[in-house]
Amino acid sequence: MLVLTRRAGESIMIDDEIELKVLKIRGSQVHLGIDAPKRAAVHRKEVWLRIREESDEGKPEQAS
Secondary structure, eight states: OOOOOOOTTOEEEETTTEEEEEEEEETTEEEEEEEOOTTSOOOOHHHHHHHHHHHHHTSOOOOO
């Protein structure tokens, strides 16, 4: 895992197309802005996990 320190107003670039910007920090909350192409799916992790679980439920199980 790469760990970076950023202040409010500073950004991190992922590849050439995704910008992750720290908008503000209030107490223990960090507000992030994400600028990404429409083809890139962006979800909170708990939502992403639920989407994966739901998509796995529809798949047939593989025999070992």
